[in-house]
Amino acid sequence: MSSILNDNKEYIDSISENVFNEESIKDSKNKFYHFQLNGIIKKGAFEDDEWMLDRQDQSNCNVFFRFQEISDLNVKQCVKCWSIELITKFTTSYARGLHSFVKQAILISDNFNESNIEKLISAIENKKSNRIKMEVDVSDETKRNFISAVMNFLDYSHVDTREGYFNELWLIQQKYNTQDNIRDLPAFEDVYIFKYLIEFYFEKEIYLKDKDEKLFYFPIYLWWKITTIIPMRPSEFCAIKRGGIFYKDKKYFITIPRKKQKRLFKHVDVIDKIEVNKEIYLIIKWYINNSRIYGSTETLVSYLCYRSLLEIYFPNFNHNNYNIERFQVSNLYLLLNKFYEQIVIQRFGLKEIDRIKLNDTRHFAFCSMILQGFNRLTIARYGGHLQLDSQYHYQQHLDYFIQSQVYHLTTIYKNRNVFFYDEVSDIFLQDIKNNFFLTNHPKIGWETMDYGYCTDSNMECESTNCVFCTKWWISKEEFKKHEKEIRNLQGMKEERIRKRKNFILNLRKKMFIDLENFTYDPVEQETLTRETKLLNGEIEDLAKLNSWL
Numbered sequence: 001m002s003s004i005l006n007d008n009k010e011y012i013d014s015i016s017e018n019v020f021n022e023e024s025i026k027d028s029k030n031k032f033y034h035f036q037l038n039g040i041i042k043k044g045a046f047e048d049d050e051w052m053l054d055r056q057d058q059s060n061c062n063v064f065f066r067f068q069e070i071s072d073l074n075v076k077q078c079v080k081c082w083s084i085e086l087i088t089k090f091t092t093s094y095a096r097g098l099h100s101f102v103k104q105a106i107l108i109s110d111n112f113n114e115s116n117i118e119k120l121i122s123a124i125e126n127k128k129s130n131r132i133k134m135e136v137d138v139s140d141e142t143k144r145n146f147i148s149a150v151m152n153f154l155d156y157s158h159v160d161t162r163e164g165y166f167n168e169l170w171l172i173q174q175k176y177n178t179q180d181n182i183r184d185l186p187a188f189e190d191v192y193i194f195k196y197l198i199e200f201y202f203e204k205e206i207y208l209k210d211k212d213e214k215l216f217y218f219p220i221y222l223w224w225k226i227t228t229i230i231p232m233r234p235s236e237f238c239a240i241k242r243g244g245i246f247y248k249d250k251k252y253f254i255t256i257p258r259k260k261q262k263r264l265f266k267h268v269d270v271i272d273k274i275e276v277n278k279e280i281y282l283i284i285k286w287y288i289n290n291s292r293i294y295g296s297t298e299t300l301v302s303y304l305c306y307r308s309l310l311e312i313y314f315p316n317f318n319h320n321n322y323n324i325e326r327f328q329v330s331n332l333y334l335l336l337n338k339f340y341e342q343i344v345i346q347r348f349g350l351k352e353i354d355r356i357k358l359n360d361t362r363h364f365a366f367c368s369m370i371l372q373g374f375n376r377l378t379i380a381r382y383g384g385h386l387q388l389d390s391q392y393h394y395q396q397h398l399d400y401f402i403q404s405q406v407y408h409l410t411t412i413y414k415n416r417n418v419f420f421y422d423e424v425s426d427i428f429l430q431d432i433k434n435n436f437f438l439t440n441h442p443k444i445g446w447e448t449m450d451y452g453y454c455t456d457s458n459m460e461c462e463s464t465n466c467v468f469c470t471k472w473w474i475s476k477e478e479f480k481k482h483e484k485e486i487r488n489l490q491g492m493k494e495e496r497i498r499k500r501k502n503f504i505l506n507l508r509k510k511m512f513i514d515l516e517n518f519t520y521d522p523v524e525q526e527t528l529t530r531e532t533k534l535l536n537g538e539i540e541d542l543a544k545l546n547s548w549l
Contacts, residue, residue: 010094014151014173015359015393017329018085018235020078020158021257028081030323031088040092046080053092063096069103072111078157079103085156088330101149112154114161117168124172144176163387170393185363185397186354188404192411194356197348198224207347211290216309218287219301220339223332224361225283230274231365231383231394232256234329234358240300245276245284252281258384269518271381301327306335314338333358366394367401370508373532375520377513388513395505402497402539409543413470446473451482465489467548468541479548490549493542500535507531 018024028046035041035053042062043052049068055061065083070076079102086095108123109116124143151169154162185191200206202221208214223237236256244255258272284300291297294305303324310317336358344350362383369379376388446453449466452474462469467489479486507528512521 010090012086012090012098012145012148012152013359014148014155014170015362016152016156017233017333017358018156019233020081020156021235021239023239023326024081025077027323027326027328028084031084035084035087040087053087053096055093056091058093063092065096065099066103070106070111075106075111075157075159078159079106079153082153082156097145098149098152101146102153105146105150105153109165112159112161112165114164117161117165120165121168121172140176144173147173147176163385167387167392185360185400186356188400188407190354191356191360191364191404192408193350193353194344195224197344197350201343207343212309212312215287215290215305216313217335217339217343219306219327219332220335222283222287222301223336223358225280226254226276227361228364228368229276229280230254230256231362231369231379233362233384234332236384238299238301238327238329238332242288242297242300244300245281247281252276252278254280254284256384269381270384270386274382296325297327298325299327301332303327303331306331313342329358363394363397364401367398370395370398370504371401371405371532371536373529375511375513375525375528376508377515377518377520381518388515398501398505402501405536405539406543406546409540410546413544413547451478451485463541465541468493468544470544474548486545487549490542490545493538493545497535497538497542500531500538504528504531504535 032041032046039054040056041051041053044050049066051065053063053065055063067076067080070079079099082102083095083099086098089095090098105120106112109120124146147169151166151173154166154169159165198221201208202214202218205214223234226232227234227237236258239257241255241257244257246253246255252275253273254276256272256274258270288300291302291305294302294308297304303326306327307324336356340353340355344353366379366383369382374382380386380388445457446455447457447459449472452466452472454466454469454471455473456471460471462471466472467486474482507524511524511528514520
């Protein structure tokens with residue numbers, strides 16, 4: 001395992017934005033032909049076992065992608081398609097390094113044979129590098145890159161054992177991660193700014209130029225609304241069929257294009273038809289009705305509509321036309337970047353903002369389902385996971401998601417949704433405005449408490465502690481007098497949230513699930529639902545308290 005990746009500007013995430021499916025070979029061949037026309041691929045055909053590419057970071061040099069050592073023809077085909085995705089996204093030299101790492105893993109594990117997981121792990125942890133006729137230990141950085149490349153391929157692939165390998169690699173990856181190389185999710189403050197901005201631009205049409213501009217960027221709105229609720233990959237979103245939304249038995253459904261595979265022992269049977277709310281159904285119908293004039297399309301998002309409007313708004317942009325019938329991840333990636341550049345930065349003036357990546361919404365959706373009390377089986381089936389343990393990679397962001405929920409509710413309680421405060425519409429907000437922000441003195445009829453006042457004449461308590469109640473009011477003078485006691489409650493509430501979160505995670509892990517019949521213990525599910533509601537109550541309490549501090 002040599003240290004062949006040395007470009008610090010490029011980094012591969014362990015989660016793939018794409019997934020191998022029935023269209024992958026056709027799409028990869030189209031891209032291969034495009035790379036040939038542009039001189040990137042200089043020698044070889046897609047079917048060949050060796051490709052020669054131009055080394056873009058060094059003149060008059062070439063890099064080689066070799067496949068002849070891969071014995072399994074299905075795995076080889078998948079590696080070729082994955083390599084094309086790498087060439088699309090990275091420099092050829094960096095892509096070749098990632099390709100080499102995955103090929104090494106395939107050879108060590110004998111095409112990811114289930115019995116060879118420990119063999120691959122051992123090879124990663126003990127591998128040497130040959131340098132000047134000497135064997136030296138490879139760096140943790142090289143091991144981390146190796147693991148990330150292999151995980152990305154597994155996440156992309158259709159290999160039956162992919163999730164077992166992925167989960168084991170994720171466990172050892174933590175040993176080689178540093179603060180500098182972990183790709184965190186964007187600051188949750190910026191995530192909520194993006195959420196509010198999306199709603200303003202598409203729903204209230206603030207800063208919207210015209211209907212065509214709305215139609216051009218509308219796939220971003222669809223992506224945000226759908227993938228923050230249903231955990232899916234960017235490629236799965238892009239592959240949703242035009243007729244993938246339907247109404248049946250007074251319910252709305254969407255069909256997610258997920259490859260049905262032979263079910264193995266202890267594998268989850270994923271579902272591809274998922275119920276959605278009426279809002280999702282209506283915005284999809286709006287897009288279909290307004291984009292159909294641009295011609296037929298296989299996918300929900302029309303590539304012809306996207307390309308036609310791209311030529312209007314960005315006439316000098318050179319776009320690649322791989323398949324006019326299908327909207328692809330590269331198109332969505334470009335569209336999100338354009339939305340940030342043209343709308344977020346230029347129209348709304350938000351220059352300093354962490355950008356959301358396409359895969360981030362999958363993390364948000366998984367965490368959201370956990371906080372709604374869904375068990376591991378249900379989440380796995382909705383998220384397209386074959387194994388229950390595959391959720392742990394996403395579960396690590398639960399603390400982040402809880403903090404974001406506290407922040408979101410705190411801004412509401414403060415009557416301040418970042419800079420969009422005039423548009424807050426929560427039911428309880430008007431009470432907060434009346435009780436807390438439009439008076440400087442207690443009113444007649446308010447009940448005096450240990451500190452502060454209860455503004456509800458019926459004293460219908462929302463919490464055992466008045467500080468956590470929306471009907472509680474305190475003057476600035478009295479608040480200063482009791483500030484230390486109130487701040488101590490903040491630390492206490494944060495600790496209770498931490499303990500309850502850990503209890504829920506442990507409960508989810510130990511919960512009995514029958515994978516043969518796809519059932520779970522209803523009593524344990526009832527406990528999980530109750531504990532999740534209590535956790536959300538603690539989150540609301542902390543947000544109410546934070547709005548005062």
